[in-house]
Amino acid sequence: MAISLSDIAERAGVSVKTVSGALHGGSARMSDDTRQKVKAIAEELGYVTNLAARGVRQGWLPLVGVVSDGLITSPFATEIVRGLDGAARSAGMAVFAVNHSSGQSIGSVVDEVQQFRPRAVAYAAMYHKDIDLPPTLAGSVGVMINCREASGRVTSLVPDEEGGAREIVRYLLASGRRRIAFINLPGILAGALREKGFRAALEEAGIEPIGVLPAVRRSVYSDRAPSLVASHVETLLATGQRPDAILCGNDRVAMEVYAALARAGLKIPDDIAVASFDNQVELASRLDPPLTTMALPHRAMGRLAMEILLAGEPEPPHLRKLPFHLVERASV
Amino acid sequence: MAISLSDIAERAGVSVKTVSGALHGGSARMSDDTRQKVKAIAEELGYVTNLAARGVRQGWLPLVGVVSDGLITSPFATEIVRGLDGAARSAGMAVFAVNHSSGQSIGSVVDEVQQFRPRAVAYAAMYHKDIDLPPTLAGSVGVMINCREASGRVTSLVPDEEGGAREIVRYLLASGRRRIAFINLPGILAGALREKGFRAALEEAGIEPIGVLPAVRRSVYSDRAPSLVASHVETLLATGQRPDAILCGNDRVAMEVYAALARAGLKIPDDIAVASFDNQVELASRLDPPLTTMALPHRAMGRLAMEILLAGEPEPPHLRKLPFHLVERASV
DNA sequence: AAATATAGGGTAATCGTTAACCCAAATTAG
DNA sequence: CTAATTTGGGTTAACGATTACCCTATATTT
Numbered sequence: 035m036a037i038s039l040s041d042i043a044e045r046a047g048v049s050v051k052t053v054s055g056a057l058h059g060g061s062a063r064m065s066d067d068t069r070q071k072v073k074a075i076a077e078e079l080g081y082v083t084n085l086a087a088r089g090v091r092q093g094w095l096p097l098v099g100v101v102s103d104g105l106i107t108s109p110f111a112t113e114i115v116r117g118l119d120g121a122a123r124s125a126g127m128a129v130f131a132v133n134h135s136s137g138q139s140i141g142s143v144v145d146e147v148q149q150f151r152p153r154a155v156a157y158a159a160m161y162h163k164d165i166d167l168p169p170t171l172a173g174s175v176g177v178m179i180n181c182r183e184a185s186g187r188v189t190s191l192v193p194d195e196e197g198g199a200r201e202i203v204r205y206l207l208a209s210g211r212r213r214i215a216f217i218n219l220p221g222i223l224a225g226a227l228r229e230k231g232f233r234a235a236l237e238e239a240g241i242e243p244i245g246v247l248p249a250v251r252r253s254v255y256s257d258r259a260p261s262l263v264a265s266h267v268e269t270l271l272a273t274g275q276r277p278d279a280i281l282c283g284n285d286r287v288a289m290e291v292y293a294a295l296a297r298a299g300l301k302i303p304d305d306i307a308v309a310s311f312d313n314q315v316e317l318a319s320r321l322d323p324p325l326t327t328m329a330l331p332h333r334a335m336g337r338l339a340m341e342i343l344l345a346g347e348p349e350p351p352h353l354r355k356l357p358f359h360l361v362e363r364a365s366v
Numbered sequence: 367m368a369i370s371l372s373d374i375a376e377r378a379g380v381s382v383k384t385v386s387g388a389l390h391g392g393s394a395r396m397s398d399d400t401r402q403k404v405k406a407i408a409e410e411l412g413y414v415t416n417l418a419a420r421g422v423r424q425g426w427l428p429l430v431g432v433v434s435d436g437l438i439t440s441p442f443a444t445e446i447v448r449g450l451d452g453a454a455r456s457a458g459m460a461v462f463a464v465n466h467s468s469g470q471s472i473g474s475v476v477d478e479v480q481q482f483r484p485r486a487v488a489y490a491a492m493y494h495k496d497i498d499l500p501p502t503l504a505g506s507v508g509v510m511i512n513c514r515e516a517s518g519r520v521t522s523l524v525p526d527e528e529g530g531a532r533e534i535v536r537y538l539l540a541s542g543r544r545r546i547a548f549i550n551l552p553g554i555l556a557g558a559l560r561e562k563g564f565r566a567a568l569e570e571a572g573i574e575p576i577g578v579l580p581a582v583r584r585s586v587y588s589d590r591a592p593s594l595v596a597s598h599v600e601t602l603l604a605t606g607q608r609p610d611a612i613l614c615g616n617d618r619v620a621m622e623v624y625a626a627l628a629r630a631g632l633k634i635p636d637d638i639a640v641a642s643f644d645n646q647v648e649l650a651s652r653l654d655p656p657l658t659t660m661a662l663p664h665r666a667m668g669r670l671a672m673e674i675l676l677a678g679e680p681e682p683p684h685l686r687k688l689p690f691h692l693v694e695r696a697s698v
Numbered sequence: 699a700a701a702t703a704t705a706g707g708g709t710a711a712t713c714g715t716t717a718a719c720c721c722a723a724a725t726t727a728g
Numbered sequence: 729c730t731a732a733t734t735t736g737g738g739t740t741a742a743c744g745a746t747t748a749c750c751c752t753a754t755a756t757t758t
Binding site: 048049050051052055063064065068087089090091092093 | 739742743
């Protein structure tokens, strides 16, 4: 078994509480002499705090549980966790992430996490969606990240899809583009909201969109679904009203657009501008030319979530939309 | 405060130990009647096991700590974690992942994890590298994942880079290719080992490589470094010995090769085959044609690591190389 | 019918840490 | 010079779960 306070106490010839005070109680009344001696012995013996024991006493462990739905495969997930982690560290907390596979109910996973008596629990969705949290869990889950909680009982943090789409469209307009098409991700919440922003921004400029087209068939967005991108691009180029900008649902769609435009012999951005959403850096910066894209506020959501979780007085539940961030590269 | 065993005991009119036996001690002597009654009350009160309390008694929490170096951004990291997680769950353990940012020493992060009294601790590197673990940690870290531990005091699990390269070259040879070039990732361990495998496989077939070229300048591999891929491809195509296959250091290099070949008007795989390492699915399956690539054994490393950590009798420390896995798509 | 098992469950110690309280010596205030 | 305060540190009781040990009925054996 590992070294405990009483081992140190015995060696130092003091009581356990003195050791505890010397090592952990910053303001405990005690001579500097004693404190130094105890610390030295602790160091020598290789003492490591037993947080489980402290946890029993305090009623909680210095953990913040994060339950995420399904795939943590995406780089987005890690950005959320980074945001959470950074804020957690500065509060002396660790992030304890558990993903719930499709087999389990949210409730059972939350319970699993609760067994560790975390200070707080957040729920994080891997893509922007609606989630209906079971009423029983409204008390134990403090923040919903990247999803809208239906009942409104829990504060939800989501990307401002509509605003992000407006911003990139305005940017395209500011660069002089007027004939703008949108190859969107169908069947997902982000797609629907972005389309609203896309249309709103064009309307406020008094411009008609060239087309809003789905990247895959059947209104079902999936990485496996066969892509329609190439044929859409060909169609768009064939019309008399050839677009001078194509906005893409994500960087991978943009990658396909690049390929289709290359086949058609068109130069980016001179003949046609390309922009998208996601800022998947490895992809976007490697494309030729590097891709201008709207970065999602994943890290910001993570950071804000942690601040909300650890804040003393909780705000009343509400939906908070966080802004996208334009990453200018050379494709516009 | 949450419900405890004694709350249930009081309500049920039995002792705490009976409640403990009923809920957790599968084989405790007890009438079925009592057991059912206790379980019902626990359910009703919404009892959740306090693992911290149990942890104090047992000396450890049902956790396996995983310390990873720096960036958890890569999809590889999550594959490792998935492997660990799957194996951990079936043993009733949870994975507690902590990444150590560049500021901290490995030791301090391991200590941070040890405070939670995990059952075992693993170290995971985000890309295949050599790591020199401080001697003090050889006792606390049970397995090194995706890295070779210099001193040999700890079992290390790494991808069989050499074997993987041999396999993909043999595959290219089997498909009839004879003039094979390799645009490799310079400056990293994986690159060096793969080159050995690449050369070995060609030699055993009595064939000379067309060229082994670095994807970026200066032998420093980084996602930011300016790419040399396009010019290399142009050079390769300009020679009389035009290659009929290009092996790429990773899928992103392959993506650039695709673009360069498209510009040159060459068809994949008819004019020239392309293959690579990584199997970054979102990319590889989206390229046109979909990319044939060697998948790294990340999940397998994670799973095996957990099995080693949780095994009763530990094997003596050794270096274990896990095989790559060929993902056949249409680019060869 | 007496001796022995066994089922069913209680008591109390234990894990490592913290914290409310106490006490003696030393210092300061008046 | 005495009373009040501070300093330094010890005692002891929690926290929640587990477990070795013990006791009392009832069931089984001889």
